[in-house]
Amino acid sequence: MPHTNKEGNIFIEKYLAPEEYKIRAEVYYGYKDYFQEKYVYEKEFKISEDTYKERKMVNINTYPDQIYIKIPKQMSPREYITTPVEFSLDILNNDFLDINVFLDFEKQENFFNRNTNYKYLSITSNKLSIPKYQKVEANLIADYRRSNLVELRGEYYANLSLIGENNDETQVMQSKNNIPVIIDFGDNVYNSELNVYIKENNILNNFYNNITIGFEIKNTGNSSINYDIYLKKWNSTTNNQVGNKIIVKSQQPLLPDQTDEFTKKLVTELGVDEILIEVVTSKGTNPSEIIKVENYALKIDR
Structure with a gap:
């Protein structure tokens, strides 16, 4: 312009x-x-x-920053069968120093009961040397042929630890990257339960209320989800929205069996007698694929 x-x-x-x-x-x-x-x-x-002069880390990155592996399952006359799956991970040295990289799997407690068994995962080379400004490819192999595929449904999780350090013995610098790994066995269940309520309603004066809304959302399925939460202040007499739509959460990930609890505070004007809430749930591995949209209305007393 x-x-x-x-x-x-x-x-x-x-x-x-x-x-x-x-x-x-x-x-x-x-x-x-x-x-x-x-x-x-x-x-x-x-x-x-x-x-x-003061830096203590090397500059290293990966592409992609998350690993997703779909395990093929096919029913034979006697049992499920599968084949090994290979995933290529680019490791980028964004530093002017040569870097050594060490790869290993680490068990995480926040995966609840959906930690994958690491004996089915392997890395073709867990130690790599990367010249400055170059990239190398690491190959991850998921081989579940000896597993009980009947019991494996939905998503399981792992954490790939990447440690990079420079070759200069006079000044050792090190960085650690954690790369989430999702192993998807199909038969996915995407489901969640939400509890939303008015936790506090304090009258500030004749024109304003101070509202605290409580949220509790749990992933009750066997696969990861994302959720978005929006609020609208509403005047039911005029049937109009007051102010702009409020974004409470955007693209918030939630693993199976995980629960998020949080509150949202807001000030409501005179005439606002309802809070309209919209919750959009989508697939964790594909946020553009919406699973469900839920709407709630909370009454505000003055």
């Missing part, structure tokens, strides 16, 4: 080695095909040795 400004930031994921650099930006602007121009901006800058 005329007489307006736009600002933007450039984020460089890599750690730049201490030396001098030049950044160049080309901005193309105009109106449709009638007028086109190019603006070139260059700026020199320097990364000094002091920039990394």
Whole structure:
């Protein structure tokens, strides 16, 4: 638009080695095909040795940042059968140092009773050396041929620990990344139970109430879900919304058997006699696939 400004930031994921650099930006602007121009901006800058003087970690990342493996199950005349599944994980060295990487599985208590048995998981190489600014591929193999596939339904979970450290013995730096692993055996059940209530209703004055709403949501299925919660302040006399829709939670993950308990405080105006609540539940592995939408109405007494 005329007489307006736009600002933007450039984020460089890599750690730049201490030396001098030049950044160049080309901005193309105009109106449709009638007028086109190019603006070139260059700026020199320097990364000094002091920039990394206090750092204690190396810059390492993975793609993707979560592993999802679907286990094929087929019924034979006697039993379920399956085949091994391989997953490739890219490990990126975003540092100007050479890095050694160590991979291993760690048991997590927050998976409740859905920890996978690690004897069915393996890594082709659990120690890797990655030169600066390079990436390597690690292969994870899930082989459940010797497991009891009849009992394995829904999702099970693991945690892949990635530890990266530099090769310089004079200054040892280390980083640890935890990569969630989802093992999906099918027969998924996506379900949740929600309890929502007015926990506190304090009258501030003749025009305002101070409301505290309590939420308790539990994943009662065998697979992960996400949930979104929205609030509307409502005047039932005029049948109109008061103010804007309030986002309480957005894309909140919930594992099987896990329960979230929390409260939301808000001030309601005179005339607001209801709080309308919308809860949208979706698949944990595919948030765009909605499972159900639930609506609640809480009465507010004055």
